[in-house]
Amino acid sequence: MSSPSILLGLTLLATLSPLLTFAHLWQVKEWRWDRLREHLWSEGYVRQIIGTLRPLLFVLFGALYLVEALPKESWPASLLIAFLALSVVQVIMHRQPSPVWTQKAVALCATALIIIFAAALVMDPVTLPILPLLAFLALIVAWTLWWPIDRALKRRVFARASATRNRFDALTVIGITGSVGKSTTKELLACVLADRHPLTTPAYVNTEMGVAQWITQELPRHPDPTILIVEMGAYRRGEIRLLASVIRPTVGIITFIGSQHIGLFGSQETLSQAKAELLESLPADGHAFLNADCSLCLKLKDRCKCPLTVVGTGGPADLEAYEIEETTGGIRFRAGSVLFQLPLHGTHNVTNVLLAIAVAESLGMQREAIAKKLATFSPMHHTFSVREDHGVTILDDTHNASPTSVEAAIAWTRGQPAESKILLFSGLIELGEELDRTHEELGSLAAPTFQRVIFLNHRSARPFTKGFGRSVEILSKISQKVTPGSLLVCVGRIPQATIARLLP
Template identity: 35%
Template structure:
C-alpha cells in the first residue's frame, strides 16, 4: 500500500477526519482479523453485520484508522456517507498516485480467475505485479486488490465480475484498464441478468472503457464477444482458433495429464506453446494472456517461456492431487456454469483416456428458469464423452442424472447422493486405485470442501481405496 495520511484519505474520499491524524503504512482491509500494524480498516455496513462494531478488534491488531460511516471511539475515523463508495474512491486515488502503471482488466462468464493467475505470473517476470487473491472481482474485491499496489508497481491485473448491468463500468472507474480481455459470454448468473444478451451487454462495458491507445483482446470464437469490436475505440486484437484470429492456436494437443500445447501464430511470430495448467480450455485463456502481454510491449518469446512455468495460484480451479493408490483427484469446484462445466468434463475425458473416469457434480446455481435444461444438458454431454461413472450430489443437480441416463449412460453407473457427506461415504466405499475423479459445482454446493476432505483423509484408514477393481 502506498502511504497515505488519514487526512489525505479524507480528501480523496470526500470525508472528514474525526480524531488525530496518522499514517496508513500497511494493508487496507474490510475484515478486522486481517489488520496488521499500520492498517486502515474499512467498516462496511451490510444486511447482517455492521463493520463498525469490529473496530476494537482492528485496533488491537494494529490498525491506525477506520474508514467508516460514523466515528468510532477506539480509532481515528475518516467519516464518509457511504464506506463502500469511499473505498472505491480511495482505490482510484492509489491508482492515480502511481506513475507508468499498466492495468489489464479481465472479464468473462468463465475462466476469469484462471486467466488472471496466468497473466499475473507472466507479467511478474517483467516487473512488479499485483493481481487478485482468489476471486476478488467485485465492488469490494477490486479495491482490495488495488490497495495492495506500491509505488514501484508496474502492472495491475484486475478481474472484473458482474451480477448486473453497470457493474463492470463501475469497476473500470476504480481501475481504468489500458488492456481489456473478454473471454466469453455464457449463462452464468442467468437468474440475475435474465438473458445472455444482457450478460453480453454488461461484459462489453469493459471494452467501452478502454482508451484510444488501448487494446481490446476479444475471443474470436464467441460471436457475442467478437461483436464487441464495434463497441470500443481501442485497437481490437482477436484471439482463438478461428482463421482470422490475430493470435491463433493450431495443432492443439492435450496429453494424458490434461495439459495442452499448441502452435501459436501471431503478428510477432510463431512459437510452440506448452502450458503447465490443466485443461484444454486453458488454450483460449493463454492466447488472451499472450495477446495482452505483447500489447503491453513485451517480447512474445519471453511471454511464451513464462507461460510454460505458470501454474494456477487460486484454490479449487483444476487443482490436481495425486493420492495413494495412483488415484488422481481434480478439485474444480469453486464455481460452475454450463460452459465451465462442459469444459471441465472435456478435461476429465482427456485425462481419463486410459483410466476409469468419475465425474462428481453438484448444482450450478443462479441459472433461473433454464436450470433444469442446463443441468440435463451437462448429463447428456457426460454420456457423449464416455465418462465412466457419475456421482450427482444434491437435489439441485438431479437433472444431470436425468440427462445422462436419457443419453444412454447405464443406471448402475449413475449415482445420486443427497449431500456432500453422502457423496464422501460413497466415494470412500467405492473408489478404487488407479481411477481419476473430478469434482465440479458452484461454490456454495460444497464439493470444493468435499475434495479437501478426501485429500486430507488420503492414506488414512478413512480412505481405504488401495485395490484395483474392474
C-alpha cells in the same frame, strides 16, 4: 408457569441458531438481495431459511397444545427448550453455520437481535416460539435499516480507491472479465510479466467493493508500480462500469461469454452488455483483447473505440493457435513459429493462454521469451488442476463452476485412459429458469463418459438424471469409495474434505 424474564432469555437463545444460519448464507451471497433470492428460489425457501426440524417441532408442540396434552402455561417454554436443544445438538455435531464476524456481520446480527428482543417484549408469551422461525425477517429488517449507511460507506471506499489509482498516471491497468477463464488468464499474465512485478488481485477478489478496498490497501505499499492486473466480476449491469471508473483500465480482456449468473442478469443479452462495459471504458489509446472462439465476444467488437486484437483456435484471428494437443503434462500448441508447452490442462485453456500472449506482446515482450515464461507456469489450485492422491487421478475444478467449465471437464475426461471415471458434482447455481434445462443437457453430455456420478444435493441431481438416463448417487456417509486407478472429476464448490472421503 415460567417467568417473563426466563421466557425472554429462552427466546433469544433459541433464535440464535436460525439467525446465524441465515446470516451465514446471506454473507456467502455477499449480502446481496439478488443473489440470496436466486439461491432461495433454486434451493427452496423453507429449508434454506428455517430448516425442516424447527417447523416440525412447532407443528408437533402446536398439536399437543391444541388437544390440551400440553398446558398453555408450559407450552412456550417447552417448545423454546426443544428449539434450544436442537441448536445445542447442531453445535455439538459441528453443523451450526455462522458468518465470518466482519463489522458488517456484527452490526446486522446485533441489530436483528435487538429487533427480536423488542418484539418479544410486546408479544403475548404464548406466541414467543414463533420468533425463532422468523429470525430471518429480523435480519432482513436490519439489512434494510443499515442499507443507506452501507451505501454511503461504499461510496467513500470507491472515492478513496479512485483517488489512490489517480496518483499513478503511468500505471498500465489490465482489466479481465468473462464468464469463465478470468482467474486463469490473470495468473497466466502474472507469470508472463513476472519480471515487471505486476500487482494482481488475489483469489476471489473481483467485485467492485473487494477490488476498491484492495487497491486502497495495496497500491500505496508500492512506490512505483508499473502494471496492475485486475479480475473484474459482475452480477448485474453497471457493476463493471463502476469498477472501471475506479481502476481506469488501459487494457481490457474478455475471456468468454457464457451463461454463468444468467439468473441474476435476466438474459444472455443483458449479460453480454454487462461485459461490454469493460470495452466501453477503455481510452482511445488503450487496447482490447477478445476470444474469437466465442461468438458472443466477437459481437462486442463494435463497442471498442481503441485498437482491438482477437485470438482464437479456428477461423480468422490476429493470433491463432495450431497443432493443439493435450499431453500428460498439460497442453501444447504452436503460435506462428513458436512452440508453447505449459503445465495447464484442458485445451479450452488455449484461448486464455493466447490472450496472455497477445497482451504481453502488446507490452513489448518477444514471443520466444513469453514461451519460456509460460513453461514455468504454476496452475492455480482447484482450477482445472490434476493430481494423484491414494492412487486416484483427480481433476480438481472446485474453484468455481459454470456450464462451460463442466462441459470442458467432460470433454477432457473423454480423452483420458482410465477405465473407471467418476463425476463428483456440486451442481450449478444462479441460472434462473435455465437451471433444470442446463443440468439435463449436461447429464446427456456426461452419459457416454462417466460410469458413476455423485451429487452433493438432490435439487440439481433430478434434472441431471433425466439427461443422464440412469440413476446418480447423492453423497452420504455410506457412499462407496472410489478404487485406485480411477479418475475422479470434481467440479463445483466442493470442500477438499468431501473429496478425501471418497478416496481409498
